[in-house]
Amino acid sequence: MTMTRPLLNSRLADMGTTIFAEMSALAVATGSVNLGQGFPDTDGPALIAQTAADAVLAGKGNQYPPGPGIPELRQAIAAHQLHWYGLQFDPDTEVLVTAGATEAIAAALLALLEPGDEVIAFEPYYDSYAACIAMAGATRVPVTLRPPGFRPDLDAIRAAVTSRTRLILVNSPHNPTGMVLTRAELDAIAAIAIEHDLLVVTDEVYEHIVFDGQHIPIATLPGMRERTVTIGSAGKTFSFTGWKVGWVTATPALVTAVRTVKQFLTYVSSGPFQYAVAAGLALPDSFYAQLAADLRAKRDLLAGGLRQAGFEVFSPQATYFITTDIAALGADDGLAFCRSLPARCGVVAVPNAVFYDDKQAGRSQVRFAFCKRPEVLAEAVRRLGGLRQAAGE
Ligand code: PMP
Ligand code: GLN
Numbered sequence: 167m168t169m170t171r172p173l174l175n176s177r178l179a180d181m182g183t184t185i186f187a188e189m190s191a192l193a194v195a196t197g198s199v200n201l202g203q204g205f206p207d208t209d210g211p212a213l214i215a216q217t218a219a220d221a222v223l224a225g226k227g228n229q230y231p232p233g234p235g236i237p238e239l240r241q242a243i244a245a246h247q248l249h250w251y252g253l254q255f256d257p258d259t260e261v262l263v264t265a266g267a268t269e270a271i272a273a274a275l276l277a278l279l280e281p282g283d284e285v286i287a288f289e290p291y292y293d294s295y296a297a298c299i300a301m302a303g304a305t306r307v308p309v310t311l312r313p314p315g316f317r318p319d320l321d322a323i324r325a326a327v328t329s330r331t332r333l334i335l336v337n338s339p340h341n342p343t344g345m346v347l348t349r350a351e352l353d354a355i356a357a358i359a360i361e362h363d364l365l366v367v368t369d370e371v372y373e374h375i376v377f378d379g380q381h382i383p384i385a386t387l388p389g390m391r392e393r394t395v396t397i398g399s400a401g402k403t404f405s406f407t408g409w410k411v412g413w414v415t416a417t418p419a420l421v422t423a424v425r426t427v428k429q430f431l432t433y434v435s436s437g438p439f440q441y442a443v444a445a446g447l448a449l450p451d452s453f454y455a456q457l458a459a460d461l462r463a464k465r466d467l468l469a470g471g472l473r474q475a476g477f478e479v480f481s482p483q484a485t486y487f488i489t490t491d492i493a494a495l496g497a498d499d500g501l502a503f504c505r506s507l508p509a510r511c512g513v514v515a516v517p518n519a520v521f522y523d524d525k526q527a528g529r530s531q532v533r534f535a536f537c538k539r540p541e542v543l544a545e546a547v548r549r550l551g552g553l554r555q556a557a558g559e
Contacts, residue, residue: 170367177300184242184293185520189504196508199546200537201523202466202516204341204486206537210405211446211453218409218442227437233429234421235263237441242447243398250373251383253391259418260466262425265435266410267371267399272298273428274367274395275335279304283332288318290528292341292369296525304332308523311490313480313531316343319352327358333365334358336384339372340517342533343483346379356387365420366390371399371412376484377462385415395420400443402486403457405537409439434507461536464543468536471547476554477532482488486537489518491530495553498530511549 171291172179183357189202206475209215221227227236234240240257247253255261264270271294279285287295300304309322322471323334334355338347347355359366366384373381385394395416401407414424469479469488497503500517507513536543 176485181297185516187402189516191515192508193514198508198512200514200540201534201546202514203405204537206405207539207542213406214442214446217445218438221438221441226441231434231440233434236440239263239444242444246447247481251386253385257417257538259397259414260421261439262414262421264412265432266401267397267412268294269414270397270414273424273431275299275302277423277427278365279332284328284330284440285333285335286326286331287335289523290342290518292337292431295335310524310527311343314402316345325360327362331364333367336343336366336368339376339484341485342486342487342521344487346376346483349382352382352387353385356390359393360389366394368394369397372485374403374457375461378483392417404446411436411443429488464536467540468534468543475550480508487537488534488536490532493530494534500530502538503532511552513546
């Protein structure tokens with residue numbers, strides 16, 4: 167067999183290994199404090215874990231669950247959307263359980279896009295967006311978010327629409343910047359979608375991790391429910407990122423389209439965990455308030471430490487990430503900085519540049535995750551404090 171043709175298809179040729187995998191491996195190899203990949207270092211509520219263990223032992227979900235997800239979970243997701251946002255979804259036809267938000271994103275984009283379609287998305291993007299748009303043979307059209315506020319330029323969104331635009335991919339609260347779209351910004355995006363008859367896919371996995379501002383699902387806006395695929399995930403809300411339970415809520419026609427693809431990606435997943443997530447969604451509002459309060463304190467702890475260590479800090483309104491600028495430390499290449507940071511001081515972070523098409527726009531930005539125990543954050547701050555000294559200040 168001649169190997170002149172590359173094995174990986176050309177659509178994915180630029181993708182390589184995800185920055186999260188690269189940086190988590192580096193953290194393990196160097197014994198560094200890992201503030202790169204966003205996963206909590208403590209598990210979610212014991213009640214939810216116990217429900218999963220009980221389900222396994224009781225033989226619930228150990229064999230293929232129903233394709234759209236177990237009824238108990240679909241009902242719990244519908245009840246969640248109604249309780250928090252007044253959005254009514256029929257659990258039988260308008261809710262789909264997926265293998266994390268990751269599969270929901272992939273299935274939605276593969277279902278709704280034709281080759282050659284254009285997708286407008288904010289950059290920096292969550293990394294799987296670019297890959298899934300590429301897998302669909304579509305083209306991403308970035309609208310760049312810029313510090314310090316990372317607010318979207320609404321005129322730039324309008325200007326990005328062409329006759330080939332099929333959908334707008336929204337992510338609010340936004341990873342990595344922590345920006346939360348305001349009602350006025352969402353209204354403007356909705357007006358563009360309606361005027362040009364575009365679909366919206368909206369990734370709302372950080373919906374309950376908001377400190378400043380308010381999370382408003384774009385599907386709640388007039389005229390948007392019928393054109394919007396809303397994506398959620400148990401990973402962030404319940405601090406079980408390894409369980410990979412996510413979901414889609416949308417009209418029956420949109421759910422049918424997404425499910426058609428989903429059934430050939432994983433078919434089903436996470437059987438016993440689906441029972442546990444249903445139990446999690448039944449927790450009282452105080453659980454969600456506590457989650458946000460805990461993470462707010464951690465944000466403030468890490469933000470203060472990063473400032474002291476010499477970083478410019480763009481305090482996030484939401485999520486568990488802080489974007490910083492390293493220019494104040496005399497550096498400008500975030501990727502090189504992150505690759506050298508473990509050796510310099512035993513901390514891992516991720517360079518935002520990899521989430522931009524316009525590499526220059528994100529070149530000196532570095533993201534730190536703060537979903538870690540306070541003592542871990544304190545240790546990271548202590549280690550980062552040596553950076554300026556090492557640089558001779
Ligand atoms: N979207 C965003 C914005 C994320 O940050 C993540 C990862 N945490 C995902 C989707 C993937 O979620 P899941 O782990 O449920 O697949
Ligand atoms: N969402 C996580 C982050 O942004 C990473 C998830 C993953 O590794 N795919 O850090």
